[in-house]
Amino acid sequence: MHKSERLFQLVNYLRSRRLAVSADTLAQAFNVSVRTIYRDIQDLQSSGVSIVGEPGVGYMLSNADLPPLMFTLPELQTLLLGSKMVSQWTDPLFCEHAASALRKIEAVIPAPMKQALDDFPIMVARFGFDEQSKASIQIVRQAIELKQRVLLTYCDAKNESSQREIEPLGMVFWGGKWTLLAFCCLRNDYREFRIDRMQNAQLLEQPFVTTSTKSMNHYVELVRARYRDECQN
DSSP states (O other): OOHHHHHHHHHHHHHTOSSOBOHHHHHHHHTSOHHHHHHHHHHHHHTTOOEEEETTTEEEEOGGGOOSOOOOHHHHHHHHHHHHHHHHHSOHHHHHHHHHHHHHHHTTSOHHHHHHHHTOOOOOOOTTOOHHHHHHHHHHHHHHHHTEEEEEEEEOTTSOEEEEEEEEEEEEEOSSOEEEEEEETTTTEEEEEEGGGEEEEEEEEEEOOOBTTBSHHHHHHHHHHHHHHHHHO
């Protein structure tokens, strides 16, 4: 176990105990020497973690400064990776939310954990996700949340453009590409629209209502049923 991971686990261990824990007990729990535990406690205290106690007595977290939750290092790395994906593959508003969440997490984790996150060696490429696509995503997300129609120009695979008024129901990410599932008022049926082929998307004031036969879940059920039929035939 790396030191940064051990420090995190040590905080979690103390957090789960209401009474002071001796250095001997901690050393046995983490399979290290008592001297290593003393050094770890000092490192955590220096980084701002409120650990009270002394050698020969034991250690515990101060309830007054106890963080509301703690993560393991792999959990933090997973959250960081997810935040990077959101930053590159969604709209500016989601990017702000992701950055805000990370700042809140960084405010309650020990300094060694922050350094471990800074050294996280995984990057996320944008895959040509342009500003127009980001703007389109933000508009259709708002439309899905508010249940309002969207007017847009769509360029299909044949490079033919048409104006569509749609009722956005949900979005699917395919690894580099977003697809919007919507009810198309022109076709009077479900249609899928690639976000990167949308232009001039506008949020309309006209609301719509989802039903048991017009929703994201209903569309998914239809697709699954069609797939099962194709497999059986």
